Amino acid sequence: MNELSKNSLAIVMRNGVEIWLEEERVNTIMTALAMGAGSKFIKINGEFINTADIIGAFMPATMEANIRRKNGQWQCRIAGTWHDRKEKCDCRDPLKITEQEKYRRTFYAEKGFYPL
Ligand SMILES: [Zn+2]
Numbered sequence: 001m002n003e004l005s006k007n008s009l010a011i012v013m014r015n016g017v018e019i020w021l022e023e024e025r026v027n028t029i030m031t032a033l034a035m036g037a038g039s040k041f042i043k044i045n046g047e048f049i050n051t052a053d054i055i056g057a058f059m060p061a062t063m064e065a066n067i068r069r070k071n072g073q074w075q076c077r078i079a080g081t082w083h084d085r086k087e088k089c090d091c092r093d094p095l096k097i098t099e100q101e102k103y104r105r106t107f108y109a110e111k112g113f114y115p116l
Contacts, residue, residue, distance in 0.1 A: 010063050011044075012055045018063070019044055026057045065116045075116060082116060 079091035
């Protein structure tokens with residue numbers, strides 16, 4: 001996940017392997033696959049991928065949300081904030097919302113997308 005940039009997508013394989021690529025390259029690959037039929041191998045960064053094992057191509061925010069859910073976190077509807085499994089949601093606290101908004105803006109300025 002340290003190669004995250006706003007223009008990267010992860011091609012996710014059934015075995016959990018993530019192949020992070022520039023959005024343009026992912027578009028080219030996935031469009032070609034959508035037009036073809038059956039299972040075949042494609043070469044990505046020197047590796048050969050069985051296209052039948054591709055689950056999909058996902059944006060960084062989707063990947064991050066998936067990791068958080070796997071780690072037991074949940075997202076509240078009040079502020080869209082992620083909470084730990086046993087954490088109580090107190091997002092109505094205006095001070096906390098201000099803090100979160102600051103964090104969201106900083107995060108967006110740095111990465112180009114909002115945290116989940
Ligand atoms: Zn909350």
